[in-house]
Amino acid sequence: MIQHSINFKQELEGWWCVIANHKVYLPSPNNNIPCGVFSDLAMPFTPPEQVHEIGVFEGVTVYLLQITDQEFSQHETEFFGFRTVLFEQPDKFEFVARAFQVDLFLRTHQFCGQCGEKMTLIDWELATQCKPCNHRCYPRIxxxxxxxxxxxxxxxxxxxxxxxxxxxxxxxxxxxxxxxxxxxxxxxxxxxxxxxxxxxxxxxxxxxxxxxxxxxxxxxxxxxxxxxxxxxxxxxxxxxxxxxxxxxxxxxxxxxxxxxxxxxxxxxxx
Known part of the structure; x- marks a missing residue:
């Protein structure tokens, strides 16, 4: 089950899907998805206020970590297309695909497509709600x-x-x-x-x-x-x-x- 907007803590442990520009962060030397306690991994990204739990892999929670365009540009050489995961780490492709689609939804549904007002995230499911006109959106599939x-x-x-x-x-x-x-x-x-x-x-x-x-x-x-x-x-x-x-x-x-x-x-x- 996807749980969005979890308050971030440095001691959170899990797989960390960092998604940007339709690519996933696979740092050298192993080009693998980072796994461990966030503070121990020393990833070159600003600690967020919130992260999003997108599932469990091998008994470990999988998180989506969103970054800025500037952070992506600074570390672009360590980001790879999703097909790299599909062909080289196929067992991880499912949750990388899920992380991307959650990230895409959160980035593209900040404003109402019906009246243009700012959307609010629903706290009990992955959906956005426009309070002025009651228009609700879910991730597109x-x-x-x-x-x-x-x-x-x-x-x-x-x-x-x-x-x-x-x-x-x-x-x-x-x-x-x-x-x-x-x-x-x-x-x-x-x-x-x-x-x-x-x-x-x-x-x-x-x-x-x-x-x-x-x-x-x-x-x-x-x-x-x-x-x-x-x-x-x-x-x-x-x-x-x-x-x-x-x-x-x-x-x-x-x-x-x-x-x-x-x-x-x-x-x-x-």
Whole structure:
């Protein structure tokens, strides 16, 4: 459970997620998230008046520590993108993602989007309230579906317009207002590659702090249709077998995990 605005004490002990400019503080020489009693860590940041508790990892409390832009600029070389944590310390990615999204909410909801007055933090939950107009805001979470589609012993892989050259993945997209997750899967697949799918099965989910997505993963089977690509979204797409797989998403991501699961199913179909 997230508990915001905890009075800071030098003797507080925990993991310290220092978030700034969409990056996390990973000091040398180990480039790890600092863990220990705050006063013992000698981090180069001004002790805050308050910190935010965002969870527990390995039995130790995880805190979000917010810093100023000037402090970030002075120590920018020791801040790294979140993908560094995902690939090199994947067990810590979840709470780094959570820390960033809490930090983003607190920084971007200081004033009311309805009347412009200053917002007040609710003390019993992570929300802001505008007293003049009673408008209340909660952290934004943007659900996205991602689906691995299998056609017997082959998987559909696509290269999106924003992918690295030569990098392929599976179909994904944001859920629209009023849609179920399953409806979003069918719509996105139809829009991006022009086919129909069947036998959807829920696989799992992963927070994706770019900036506040929640990836919801499915497996599915090909039903009908020919590949017709949306040129604004997809550069290329095709069916691939186990013997001619291109470079795909890393296993630390839900895309990579879905691809790995589908490859197991492809082997069984041979």
């Amino acid at each position: 943007s659900p996205c579906i991602i689906v691995a589609i299998r056609n017997k012993e082959k998987i559909l892989l696509a290269q999106g317009v924003h992918h690295k050259p030569g990098q392929f993945s599976i179909i994904a997209g944001f859920v629209e207002s009023g849609e179920t997750l399953e409806q979003a899967v069918h719509r996105e697949v139809g829009e991006e590659v022009g086919i129909k799918v069947k036998n959807l099965k829920y696989f799992g989910s992963q927070p994706w702090p770019f900036p506040h997505s929640l990836m919801v993963g499915y497996t599915a089977e090909y039903d009908s249709g020919e590949l017709v690509l949306c040129e604004k979204e997809i550069l290329s797409a095709d069916w691939y077998g186990l013997d001619n797989m291109p470079s795909t998403a890393p296993i630390q991501s839900i895309a990579g995990q879905l691809i790995a699961q589908t490859k197991k199913m492809m082997k069984l179909a041979q």
